Amino acid sequence: MITSLTDKLNGKVVREKTIELLGIGKKFPLRNKLIKPEIGEDFWALKDISLDIYKGELIGIIGRNGAGKTTLLNIITGIISPTEGKVVTRGRVLGLFNLGVGFQDELSGRENIFLNGAILGASKEELERKLRSIIDFSELGDFIDMPLGTYSQGMRLRLGFAIIANLNFDILVMDEVLAVGDALFQSKCFERLMDFRRQGKTLVITTQSMELIERLCERVVLLDHGNIIFEGNPLEAISQYRRILNTEAFFVGPTKKKLIEQTKKWADDISSWGNKLGTKEVVIDSVEFINKLGYKTKCINTGEPLKVRVNFTVRNDVKEPHFGVAIFRSDGVYCYGPNTQFDGYHIPKLPQGKGFFVLNFPRVLLACGEYRVSIAIWDKNETLAFDYHNGYYQLEVKGSLNHNNELLNIPYYIKNRNYLFFQKKVKNLPTKMMLEKIKDNLVNDRVGFKSLELVNRVGEKKEVFFTNEYVKCIIEFNNFNKEDNLYLWLGIYRDDGIYCQGINMPSLERNSYTIVFPRLPLLPGRYEISLGIWDSLKKEFIMFLKSIYPFRMVFEHDDHGTVYLEHSWNFKIR
Amino acid sequence: MKGIGNNWHLIYQLVVKELKVRYMRSSLGFLWVFISPFLIVMVFYLVFFRILRINIEGYPFFLYLMTGIFPWNFFQCSLISSTTSLWDNRNLIKEAKLPQYVVPLSVIVNNLIIFLPSLFITIILSSILLNGLSLSILFLPFILFIHFLIALGLSLILSLLYLKYRDTKYILEVLLSFIFYLTPVFYPLSLVKDAFPLWLFRIYYLNPFVGVLNLYRYTLLKGFYISITRADKLFSLVIIPLIFTISILFLGIYYYRKNKDKINDYLAY
Numbered sequence: 001m002i003t004s005l006t007d008k009l010n011g012k013v014v015r016e017k018t019i020e021l022l023g024i025g026k027k028f029p030l031r032n033k034l035i036k037p038e039i040g041e042d043f044w045a046l047k048d049i050s051l052d053i054y055k056g057e058l059i060g061i062i063g064r065n066g067a068g069k070t071t072l073l074n075i076i077t078g079i080i081s082p083t084e085g086k087v088v089t090r091g092r093v094l095g096l097f098n099l100g101v102g103f104q105d106e107l108s109g110r111e112n113i114f115l116n117g118a119i120l121g122a123s124k125e126e127l128e129r130k131l132r133s134i135i136d137f138s139e140l141g142d143f144i145d146m147p148l149g150t151y152s153q154g155m156r157l158r159l160g161f162a163i164i165a166n167l168n169f170d171i172l173v174m175d176e177v178l179a180v181g182d183a184l185f186q187s188k189c190f191e192r193l194m195d196f197r198r199q200g201k202t203l204v205i206t207t208q209s210m211e212l213i214e215r216l217c218e219r220v221v222l223l224d225h226g227n228i229i230f231e232g233n234p235l236e237a238i239s240q241y242r243r244i245l246n247t248e249a250f251f252v253g254p255t256k257k258k259l260i261e262q263t264k265k266w267a268d269d270i271s272s273w274g275n276k277l278g279t280k281e282v283v284i285d286s287v288e289f290i291n292k293l294g295y296k297t298k299c300i301n302t303g304e305p306l307k308v309r310v311n312f313t314v315r316n317d318v319k320e321p322h323f324g325v326a327i328f329r330s331d332g333v334y335c336y337g338p339n340t341q342f343d344g345y346h347i348p349k350l351p352q353g354k355g356f357f358v359l360n361f362p363r364v365l366l367a368c369g370e371y372r373v374s375i376a377i378w379d380k381n382e383t384l385a386f387d388y389h390n391g392y393y394q395l396e397v398k399g400s401l402n403h404n405n406e407l408l409n410i411p412y413y414i415k416n417r418n419y420l421f422f423q424k425k426v427k428n429l430p431t432k433m434m435l436e437k438i439k440d441n442l443v444n445d446r447v448g449f450k451s452l453e454l455v456n457r458v459g460e461k462k463e464v465f466f467t468n469e470y471v472k473c474i475i476e477f478n479n480f481n482k483e484d485n486l487y488l489w490l491g492i493y494r495d496d497g498i499y500c501q502g503i504n505m506p507s508l509e510r511n512s513y514t515i516v517f518p519r520l521p522l523l524p525g526r527y528e529i530s531l532g533i534w535d536s537l538k539k540e541f542i543m544f545l546k547s548i549y550p551f552r553m554v555f556e557h558d559d560h561g562t563v564y565l566e567h568s569w570n571f572k573i574r
Numbered sequence: 575m576k577g578i579g580n581n582w583h584l585i586y587q588l589v590v591k592e593l594k595v596r597y598m599r600s601s602l603g604f605l606w607v608f609i610s611p612f613l614i615v616m617v618f619y620l621v622f623f624r625i626l627r628i629n630i631e632g633y634p635f636f637l638y639l640m641t642g643i644f645p646w647n648f649f650q651c652s653l654i655s656s657t658t659s660l661w662d663n664r665n666l667i668k669e670a671k672l673p674q675y676v677v678p679l680s681v682i683v684n685n686l687i688i689f690l691p692s693l694f695i696t697i698i699l700s701s702i703l704l705n706g707l708s709l710s711i712l713f714l715p716f717i718l719f720i721h722f723l724i725a726l727g728l729s730l731i732l733s734l735l736y737l738k739y740r741d742t743k744y745i746l747e748v749l750l751s752f753i754f755y756l757t758p759v760f761y762p763l764s765l766v767k768d769a770f771p772l773w774l775f776r777i778y779y780l781n782p783f784v785g786v787l788n789l790y791r792y793t794l795l796k797g798f799y800i801s802i803t804r805a806d807k808l809f810s811l812v813i814i815p816l817i818f819t820i821s822i823l824f825l826g827i828y829y830y831r832k833n834k835d836k837i838n839d840y841l842a843y
Contacts, residue, residue: 028839074838078671081835097669106595118587119670 017090018171018202019053019076024085026071026226045071046226049085056200058193060213060234062241063223069206070097072223073173076204091170091202094120096177099160105149109140109159112148116163130166137188138162158185165192171202183269183390187277190216190384194279198316210238211383260524261552263334264560265494270332273372273391281318282350282377282386285311287393289373302368302399302409308359310375312387314350314573320380321350323357323571326560328391330370333407333498336523337560338567339378350573357571365521365563367406367501368399408501408563410521415472415514429504430489430534430541444533444543448478450511452531452549467555467564471520475513475531482509485537490515493547494562495526504534521564522553581676588680593687611647611692615639622760630762633795634703640696641791642759648689649725649783650750656681656729657736657743664841674837675830678729686722693718696794704796714793721786723819727826734833737840757783782818785811 026046046068053059061069074080075087077095102119103112113134117127135144138158148156164172193216196203207213213220213234220237222230222244230240267273290307291297300306308325324339338359340347373393377386399409443449453461457470465471473490486507492500500522503515528550533543555564597604615636622628623635630638656678660667663677701707736742756778758766763784767775778784788811791798 079668080838093671095669095671098665101669102666104591104595106598107591111591111594115587115591118584119666119672121584121671124583 015054015056017052018055019051019090019204020086020088021049021051021076022086022088024049024072024075024082024087026068026075026080027083044226046075046082049226049228051221051228051231053202053204055202056197057219058197058203058205058217060217060220060237061204061206061223062208062210062213062220062237064244067223068226069223070175071226073097073175073204073206076171077173089171092121092168093171093173094164094167094169096164096172096174099157099164099177103148103156103160106147108147109138109144109151110135112159113163116160117167120163120167122167126168134162134166137165154182154185161185161189161192165189169201171204172196174203174205176207182272184272184275184277187275187279187385187388190279194281209383210241211381214238214381215379215383259554259556260558261554262525263523263555263558263562264337265334265496265498265525265562267326267328267332267334267372267391270328270391275390276388276392277390278377278385278387280387281314281316282321283313283315284375284377284387284389285313285354287311287373287375287389289393289395298394299396299398300364302366302397303363303411306361306364306395308361308373308375309356310358311354311356312377313354314352317352318350318379318386319348321347321386322378322380323359323569324374324376324378325359326374326376327366327395328372328374329407330372334561335366335371335407336563336565337374338565339376340569340571341378341380342558343569345569347571347573353574355571355573357569360568360570361565363566364397365409365411365565366397367409368397369405371395371397406499406501410501410517410563411519412503412515412517414505415516429487429536430502430532434539434541435491435499435502438532438541438544438546440544441546442532442541442544447480447533447543449531449543449545450476450478452476452529454529454549454551463550464552464554465520467523467553467559468519468521471517473515473517473529475515477511480507480511480533482507485535486542487534487536488513489532489534489541491530491532492522493528493530495528495550498562500527500562507533520553523559523561523564524553524555525562526550526552581673584672585676585680585683588676589684589687592680592684607688607691608695611640611644614647615643618643618760628761628765631764632797637696637700637703637795638762638791639760640692640699641794642757642787644689644692644696645721645787645790646754646757646759646783648685649721650754651688652682652685652725653728653732653746653750654743655685656725657732657746659729660733660737660837661841668838668841674834675730678733679726682722682725682729685725686718700794700796706796708793708796708799710793710799712793713789717786717789717793720789720815720819723823724782724786724815727819727822727824730826730830731822734829734837737837753781753783756781757787759787763788779810780814782815785815789815 024046025044025048028043028045049072061072063069071080073095074097075082076089077093078087078089079095100112100116102116104115107115110131113131114124114127118124122130138144138155138161140155140159143151143155148159151159193203205216217234219232220230220234221228222237222241224244229244230237288296288307288309289298289300290309291300292305310323310325322339322341322345324337324341326337327335329335340357371394372391373395374388374390375392376388376390378388379386451474453474454463454465455461455472455474456465457472459472475488475490484506487504488507490503492502494500505513505515528547531543531545531548532541534540535542597606600606602609618639619636622639629635659678659681660674666672667674667677697707697711732742732746766778770778788798792811
């Protein structure tokens with residue numbers, strides 16, 4: 001105790017050792033050694049491992065398959081004993097090599113709680129006391145009395161983790177069981193793991209996910225061929241590990257950054273909308289949508305400004321966070337998802353306390369409709385969110401009626417138009433139903449469609465454009481006369497069939513039409529243009545050409561979604 | 575085997591699981607505990623009484639068979655299922671830290687529980703057919719305990735041996751059927767005594783199961799004491815199984831302690 005006293009005097013934090021490994025070695029005899037001892041050599045799975053693990057620490061163990069990770073965890077748990085060396089553990093050790101050890105399909109969930117709990121070393125009293133919270137945590141409800149055989153894999157995992165999450169232990173050892181279940185369940189698990197750490201429990205994990213290691217661990221041990229190669233800083237350990245993998249041609253390093261050709265175009269899973277995920281080291285307190293007048297609202301007009309203000313509380317200091325806001329249409333189409341990392345902000349740290357960030361869109365180029373907004377405070381690699389409100393907020397965009405289920409409202413103008421098109425109210429434009437019904441191309445010889453081209457500012461015909469580039473669309477006909485009831489319709493589609501925007505213009509006294517997009521804000525991906533001539537009296541197309549002009553968009557920045565919305569960030573951390 | 579008290583809950587859970595899993599899905603359920611031993615007794619009755627015409631003086635052959643076959647069945651099933659138990663439950667043992675002996679122990683407890691109902695029926699039948707029970711029925715718990723300990727000691731050894739040598743199971747099956755015929759399950763002891771010279775009979779008598787089975791009969795069958803003393807003294811009937819029990823139990827515990835740290839090594843490959 002003298003040393004600890006002087007340490008205290010020197011201002012060092014004295015930490016309690018919970019696991020001490022002293023020169024651990026583990027030898028496995030080769031097969032048949034018992035009968036024919038002369039065959040082969042013994043295999044040392046671990047050699048001379050010395051390691052101290054402290055209370056409240058989350059330590060990661062990485063290494064290739066067969067490096068000895070599981071053997072080491074087995075020894076810490078006490079499932080196998082070392083051939084040489086000494087293990088000292090203080091407190092109750094819970095080893096988790098599989099969720100739901102000994103689960104029986106024939107028994108009900110409730111019976112399995114007692115069985116699995118007993119196998120993990122819990123007493124009857126403890127299990128009876130915790131039964132309620134285990135069932136609640138598993139969210140199984142009435143299913144708890146159904147036989148386990150009727151459960152889905154996800155339900156089994158939920159039950160398995162619910163038991164662990166509610167048992168008493170001081171040291172938890174987990175072998176690759178982290179990467180299970182859906183996002184919601186995972187988030188709940190990690191939230192609980194963070195709770196354990198806050199409670200001062202010791203956690204030892206192995207995983208092949210370097211993102212998780214980097215995100216969670218304070219200290220990492222790299223094992224190879226049964227030896228500790230490195231111990232310490234996670235980033236250093238990971239880069240050493242990558243080096244090992246590289247030298248033995250397991251791992252192909254990251255490729256050079258080039259132009260982005262595709263972005264995320266859909267929400268991952270709209271059924272999980274409305275959930276709050278995350279480890280809750282940072283908690284989102286409130287989210288406000290603010291309109292052009294500075295009032296809180298849930299509804300804005302298309303093309304108008306929008307501010308998203310998010311207030312949060314930091315419960316524990318976190319490193320390198322970034323903020324993200326994502327807008328989806330209510331059917332899951334990804335509209336836009338900017339975050340501070342894509343935009344080049346670097347936030348080294350969020351200190352404990354309160355803060356906020358504001359995302360400012362000067363023009364919301366979304367067509368009118370119902371939208372969902374996700375708000376997230378992510379860690380560096382987006383491995384595990386600190387807090388993530390997935391599709392939690394509803395936003396309505398209003399404007400001229402959106403009959404056709406368009407997604408966007410990109411500004412454009414029709415060059416040299418003879419009269420003010422927008423002053424005339426157009427009736428009976430092609431409806432969504434009409435557009436979906438029409439499958440085949442409809443050629444009209446009388447009109448005589450000649451060509452459709454997309455050209456850039458200098459007039460070159462192109463099939464690839466940069467996001468936000470000036471784009472001109474030139475349509476030519478042989479013999480298209482002005483008729484009051486005829487409209488030219490141009491539809492921009494994503495290659496997965498999502499209708500981005502439709503442009504209608506009345507027929508004019510000429511054969512050439514030009515539509516100009518001063519900035520075409522479509523994000524990387526493949527798009528198509530369809531063209532039609534609409535008879536608003538008969539309510540049908542007299543000409544329809546589907547996907548006549550496929551084109552691609554590229555961008556030098558990472559982004560998510562379909563349309564780039566100009567924006568700026570503003571944040572205050574403490 | 576310290577701390578067995580802490581493991582009662584685990585043993586209880588394992589036994590309950592095994593019983594539920596075994597009987598829950600069959601339509602007759604737990605009734606099989608009664609039905610299957612009776613079917614076995616029926617077969618033996620047909621073969622040995624009706625066809626081979628072995629006769630037991632003073633007792634209904636049916637009852638004599640029951641008092642032999644039920645305990646033997648308990649013993650045989652216990653050994654066969656416990657021998658492979660460590661291996662069969664390797665997932666459990668490899669993934670959770672539990673004292674491994676609870677696995678064979680729970681198998682034996684499980685078999686004991688299945689054995690008890692048929693024993694109960696034997697007692698009722700015996701008291702009806704023989705007009706009551708003798709006072710020696712009070713020794714029944716004692717002999718059950720002895721029998722249980724023999725099975726436990728052997729199962730500790732056998733289940734560990736099985737991890738090292740997979741041949742154990744086949745050797746055990748042969749040995750069990752061999753001992754079955756060397757034990758008076760379906761024939762009276764006096765028949766052996768008449769057929770063998772005395773020295774050979776003494777060797778035969780060293781088989782502890784001769785004593786165990788006859789002790790069951792001594793407690794279950796009224797007046798059996800008199801017929802048994804015609805063959806040998808009650809003392810040697812008790813002392814041989816007792817010595818065997820103690821030695822096999824200590825051997826089992828010793829062997830388990832010596833090997834328990836290596837169990838996971840054997841399971842690892």
